[in-house]
Amino acid sequence: MALLDVQNLCISFGGLRAVDDFEIHIEKGQLYGLIGPNGAGKTTVFNLLTGVYKPNEGIIRLDGTDITGKKTIEINKAGIARTFQNIRLFKGMSVLDNVKVGLHNHYQYSSLAGIFRTPSYRRVEKEMNERARELLEVFDLAGEADFLASNLPYGKQRKLEIARALATDPKLLLLDEPAAGMNPNETRELMDTIRLIRDRFDMTILLIEHDMKLVSGICEALSVLNFGRILAQGETGAVLNDPQVITAYLGE
Amino acid sequence: MKKMNPTTKYNMITYAVVIVAYILVAALGAAGHISSLMEGLLVPLCIYVILAVSLNLVVGILGELSLGHAGFMCVGAFAGSFFSMCTKEAMPGGLRFFLALVIGAVTAALFGILIGIPVLRLRGDYLAIVTLAFGEIIKNLMNVLYIGRDESGFHFSMKDSVALGLSPEGKTILNGPQGITGTPHDASFTIGVLLILLTLFIILNLIHSRDGRAIMAIRDNLIAAESVGIHVTRYKLMAFTLSASLAGVAGVLYAHNLSTLTALPKNFGYNMSIMILVFVVLGGIGNIRGSVISAVVLTLLPELLRGLSDYRMLIYAVVLIAMMLFNWSPKAVEFRERYSWKRLLHLPSGSGQSTGK
Numbered sequence: 001m002a003l004l005d006v007q008n009l010c011i012s013f014g015g016l017r018a019v020d021d022f023e024i025h026i027e028k029g030q031l032y033g034l035i036g037p038n039g040a041g042k043t044t045v046f047n048l049l050t051g052v053y054k055p056n057e058g059i060i061r062l063d064g065t066d067i068t069g070k071k072t073i074e075i076n077k078a079g080i081a082r083t084f085q086n087i088r089l090f091k092g093m094s095v096l097d098n099v100k101v102g103l104h105n106h107y108q109y110s111s112l113a114g115i116f117r118t119p120s121y122r123r124v125e126k127e128m129n130e131r132a133r134e135l136l137e138v139f140d141l142a143g144e145a146d147f148l149a150s151n152l153p154y155g156k157q158r159k160l161e162i163a164r165a166l167a168t169d170p171k172l173l174l175l176d177e178p179a180a181g182m183n184p185n186e187t188r189e190l191m192d193t194i195r196l197i198r199d200r201f202d203m204t205i206l207l208i209e210h211d212m213k214l215v216s217g218i219c220e221a222l223s224v225l226n227f228g229r230i231l232a233q234g235e236t237g238a239v240l241n242d243p244q245v246i247t248a249y250l251g252e
Numbered sequence: 253m254k255k256m257n258p259t260t261k262y263n264m265i266t267y268a269v270v271i272v273a274y275i276l277v278a279a280l281g282a283a284g285h286i287s288s289l290m291e292g293l294l295v296p297l298c299i300y301v302i303l304a305v306s307l308n309l310v311v312g313i314l315g316e317l318s319l320g321h322a323g324f325m326c327v328g329a330f331a332g333s334f335f336s337m338c339t340k341e342a343m344p345g346g347l348r349f350f351l352a353l354v355i356g357a358v359t360a361a362l363f364g365i366l367i368g369i370p371v372l373r374l375r376g377d378y379l380a381i382v383t384l385a386f387g388e389i390i391k392n393l394m395n396v397l398y399i400g401r402d403e404s405g406f407h408f409s410m411k412d413s414v415a416l417g418l419s420p421e422g423k424t425i426l427n428g429p430q431g432i433t434g435t436p437h438d439a440s441f442t443i444g445v446l447l448i449l450l451t452l453f454i455i456l457n458l459i460h461s462r463d464g465r466a467i468m469a470i471r472d473n474l475i476a477a478e479s480v481g482i483h484v485t486r487y488k489l490m491a492f493t494l495s496a497s498l499a500g501v502a503g504v505l506y507a508h509n510l511s512t513l514t515a516l517p518k519n520f521g522y523n524m525s526i527m528i529l530v531f532v533v534l535g536g537i538g539n540i541r542g543s544v545i546s547a548v549v550l551t552l553l554p555e556l557l558r559g560l561s562d563y564r565m566l567i568y569a570v571v572l573i574a575m576m577l578f579n580w581s582p583k584a585v586e587f588r589e590r591y592s593w594k595r596l597l598h599l600p601s602g603s604g605q606s607t608g609k
Contacts, residue, residue, distance in 0.1 A: 073482070076479060089473065089476070100465055101482065104465070104466055104480065107462070111458075115453075115454055165480070
């Protein structure tokens with residue numbers, strides 16, 4: 001059974017059908033790409049999957065559970081985490097604290113324990129710090145743990161956002177244009193990082209990307225969106241050679 | 253010595269500043285170097301510090317502009333004072349005042365929840381306007397409320413004291429615009445300072461806990477906070493309610509420092525809320541220690557300048573502007589960093605407090 005199973009997903013804003021009859025099936029462990037021209041509805045699909053928008057029609061199943069129309073918080077708890085096209089970090093907080101916010105629902109102590117710094121507060125905080133540092137190590141950010149998130153260079157901010165998303169321990173990770181604004185070197189490094197996440201965390205990843213090198217380099221399967229509808233879907237090589245896709249998006 | 257964690261160090265310095273200031277003032281007082289005018293100012297000073305620190309939780313840590321802080325102080329003041337009036341004969345002073353503080357805090361917290369649930373759906377300017385209105389409503393409500401007590405129990409009215417229908421032995425406790433008269437004078441500078449320390453303890457520890465991080469995450473990016481599973485409404489309400497209840501504590505202190513408690517525009521009106529906001533903004537939004545210092549300086553200043561009579565408010569205004577520039581102007585910030593103590597003494601610079609915006 002597919003980890004993410006979406007059928008007949010539709011949403012309209014006024015008269016505009018932004019996403020129409022969208023469907024996708026992602027197997028566990030798959031690296032899946034969602035591509036298409038600007039305004040095709042890619043980010044809208046992400047917003048539908050994460051509960052920012054409620055679909056007018058359709059059904060979204062994660063690992064067999066119906067999560068259609070649930071709230072963002074519940075969907076995150078069910079196992080979908082995401083990053084954003086325009087980076088959304090907690091800028092006034094340290095790099096470590098950004099990751100610790102991601103760990104919020106997995107490590108608990110009461111508010112009073114926090115105020116009075118009871119032994120349980122100390123123990124859980126220590127565990128959180130260890131776990132957060134482990135995640136930062138993976139992304140080569142451990143050295144900057146005490147920096148303010150806003151003081152990180154751009155590429156590292158993107159990595160921190162991924163680390164924060166992974167901290168919520170998701171089953172499916174959604175990356176919205178992870179390579180936007182990166183130079184070729186940074187992009188290459190990012191490709192390695194994405195592969196690493198998949199292997200190390202046994203993660204299923206769906207990503208939106210315009211950088212065709214990255215897409216053809218790491219994605220195993222693709223969906224192409226155009227004007228809110230699916231233009232082509234399937235194995236990466238086949239989709240990229242589809243004449244329709246070439247006309248609509250890639251260019252001759 | 254073991255190297256101290258920077259946040260622990262920051263907290264310790266903040267407590268130390270308060271304690272040292274207290275010892276200094278107490279020593280000066282014992283030696284008879286404090287004028288009676290100054291002495292009368294000590295408890296209000298504590299009240300303003302508690303109000304500024306607690307408002308900073310909403311404005312600086314949660315990042316929402318609330319202009320109803322004086323309203324919560326008003327609720328706390330009347331609830332605490334009312335309790336003290338009812339139990340004046342029945343309880344020893346210390347226990348009674350402690351319970352009055354608890355009751356003031358709880359009542360203000362209840363109002364915080366009640367007002368917070370509808371109001372926290374709004375953001376920015378809209379939230380400011382609605383909290384301002386709620387503050388005024390609370391104040392005006394206190395002016396039309398009559399409560400009396402006789403052998404048969406409590407009597408309520410919103411008309412006048414005659415409408416209470418008390419028996420001849422009955423006593424009016426809350427008498428509309430005349431407020432509550434005869435609240436025992438339980439507040440003292442020492443208790444005020446202890447309450448400041450308690451407020452600082454609660455807020456500083458909260459900020460560096462799981463809940464505090466969730467609250468700051470909401471401030472920094474609401475959408476991202478939701479996407480990592482932070483329950484936004486719950487944490488907004490938590491910060492708002494805690495802030496309200498601490499304002500209630502300040503209110504109880506206020507009520508027990510005066511013999512007559514009335515709800516006037518001067519003490520519980522929007523001007524008061526805005527003054528507290530001025531303390532918070534000038535002390536640095538999100539900077540708890542800054543709130544303490546600016547509340548003290550800005551309360552003392554008008555009194556110290558009293559000798560200058562007409563020029564008093566002029567100088568006060570100039571100081572406000574100067575402080576604002578010193579705190580926020582990019583040029584001033586750059587200057588401060590270049591000539592900071594740490595740099596002049598060649599100490600390694602810190603990575604910055606995560607509480608500051």
